[in-house]
Amino acid sequence: MNRLGKSLKVLEIAIAAVGLTAGLSMMAAQAADPAKPDLARGQAIATQVCAACHGADGNSTGGAYPKLAGQHAEYLVKQLKDFRPQPGGKPALRANPIMAGFASALSDQDMINVAAYFSSQTPKPGYARNAATVPLGQSIWRAGVADRGVPACAACHGPTGQGIPIQYPRLSGQWAEYVAAQLTAFQDGTRNNNDPMRQIAHRLSNDEIKAVADYVAGLH
Known part of the structure; x- marks a missing residue:
């Protein structure tokens, strides 16, 4: 192999190594991404904690509690955080003692998990009564x-x-x-x-x- 051929071979190996490193880095980042929802974990929380009021699939049975099925996950996460007492000893932005207890017991990741699960469920239609x-x-x-x-x-x-x-x-x-x-x-x-x-x-x-x-x- 002449000098040019050797140089091209080295360059090919270097490019392949860079590509492999980048791919492995991306895979590691994805695996470690704390914001990636775990739907199975979200379903477990919904079944064990939320179902009594909101229904296991997010379709509550009456107007005292909102339907969560099909709701935007980002919105649900924000609301859960708003039920918590705010930094600096400030009160929660949404005053609800029951939800404050549930929200405070959830980690940020579990909020993401349960919100993603409810968002993935199919909402049952409603109707106007008057x-x-x-x-x-x-x-x-x-x-x-x-x-x-x-x-x-x-x-x-x-x-x-x-x-x-x-x-x-x-x-x-x-x-x-x-x-x-x-x-x-x-x-x-x-x-x-x-x-x-x-x-x-x-x-x-x-x-x-x-x-x-x-x-x-x-x-x-």
Whole structure:
């Protein structure tokens, strides 16, 4: 083999070594990635801890507890963290003694695991129960209330309530009772983890809250 041939051979070996090193590094990084969800672990937590209120698959049986099936995983993780007392001795952004206990017992990784599991489940559809208020609820959802500065709900949560990961939750098919309770909590200050929603809720009447919450339940 001449000198040029030897040089090319050395170069090929070097390139292969670099590629192998990069591949091994990537595999190691993926294996060590703490944010990668473990769905099996998430299912175990859901079954053992969450099922009594939210259902084993995230489809709760009544409006006292939200449906979590199909909800954006990033949103669920944020809410779990907001149930914890905040740094510096500050109170939780969402005041709920029951959820505070559960959330505080979960590691950040297990929050990711259980959120990913619920997000992967299929939500059961809901329906509006009050035909008389559907036009009002639909109007608020699609157009807001212009004279009070209430934006259309669909602008953030989507025309069919699918939401946007991280930023805005999926509301399609959610229990009307739960949606109304959360809007009221934004009104009275017991839920403080979303300033725009606090301002919007303050501009809605109780009847408007009930109407839009019932409309949300029927979205699909």
